[in-house]
């Protein structure tokens with residue numbers, strides 16, 4: 241599987257053995273178990289675990305104490321005896337109680353996809369904010385699960401505070417963790433304030449955000465559009481911190497382009513909360529570029545999962561452009577033709593071959609132009625000196641000179657409207673005004 245080739249985390253030299261457990265739950269729609277397990281396998285590899293066996297079960301009901309039924313537990317126990325893994329990783333979320341019971345039964349670490357994602361995030365987080373968010377999510381997850389058996393967390397002096405240390409068996413007092421959670425929440429609020437101040441300066445530009453499932457090529461596209469060097473890697477969650485760049489080259493106007501963290505099915509609940517601010521850039525964007533990997537066997541489910549997560553994260557579908565990347569990697573050209581028929585407005589491209597990038601730029605320009613408001617202005621001869629100032633804040637699409645002066649048809653960026661209004665003082669007649677089709681986002 242493609243995702244498996246993720247580079248091991250440098251701080252850990254030896255991959256740890258893991259048994260993966262997948263279940264097909266009753267009435268489970270969407271992500272089929274085998275595809276989800278394949279994704280878990282990719283996640284495990286990225287987290288520096290080496291899957292040694294996979295156990296699956298179709299479940300009619302979840303067993304409250306052990307998640308799986310007696311027979312399956314026995315089968316798993318035998319597999320644990322045989323392979324002696326470092327961990328048993330469940331693809332579904334385990335309750336704290338199930339987690340503790342299973343650790344007792346198997347005598348090794350047991351955790352679920354959520355914790356695995358948190359471990360990966362912990363290793364990939366770079367900025368203060370991302371580290372704090374991941375730390376908070378980890379503590380919230382670990383708090384009810386502390387068993388003292390495996391010491392999921394240990395205290396580190398300085399630094400961010402908590403790091404996974406496997407079996408060092410340091411049990412943290414719950415009160416200590418609650419204190420830490422409180423401190424981290426306070427710190428995040430402060431960081432949030434800083435971010436708001438930083439963003440204020442940017443809000444005058446058209447903001448575009450790249451969003452999508454993990455590993456689809458968002459950072460690759462960011463690099464092509466900005467000619468910058470954002471980290472691109474064939475692994476899940478290569479990008480954890482949003483990067484924003486001002487781009488002018490190849491655009492008739494400057495835009496702010498943000499690369500965002502990749503999304504994944506079954507994201508841990510607390511991490512979803514952390515993502516909320518990580519995805520501020522997407523939430524406040526005027527335009528979303530929704531990137532998909534056309535060559536991925538699970539494309540449709542990834543698209544559904546992405547839309548679901550984006551709406552959970554409050555990233556409303558403002559204006560958006562669908563992009564299907566990696567067209568170079570599909571073997572069957574009918575897939576491309578089918579998708580082009582189904583998504584006539586989408587842009588199909590290949591970051592690898594540099595194909596279709598100009599189509600995307602053109603689509604961004606079209607979206608920007610749609611966001612402008614049409615305005616008609618009458619200037620008499622005495623006011624004709626205003627023309628120069630008007631052009632600073634609006635595009636003049638037509639000027640009609642007549643005996644009394646000139647009629648100007650303008651396209652106005654909503655962000656420039658206030659300034660334009662100051663130029664067009666009361667003496668100027670606004671002969672007609674038609675709102676543009678794209679909403680003027682109310683956060684400004």
Ligand SMILES: Nc1nc2c(ncn2[C@@H]2O[C@H](COP(=O)(O)OP(=O)(O)OP(=O)(O)O)[C@@H](O)[C@H]2O)c(=O)[nH]1
Pocket residue numbers: 453454455456457458459460461471472473474475476477478479480501502503565566567568569589590591592593
């Ligand atoms: N074949 C092919 N591979 C591509 C293309 N674009 C990106 N890739 C590869 O896909 C992998 C993921 O690319 P990234 O740009 O890191 O993807 P991302 O969406 O930013 O991933 P995360 O930050 O992990 O969410 C890398 O190995 C890229 O080289 C493409 O057009 N064709």
Ligand SMILES: [Mg+2]
Pocket residue numbers: 458459460471472478479499500502
């Ligand atoms: Mg990325």
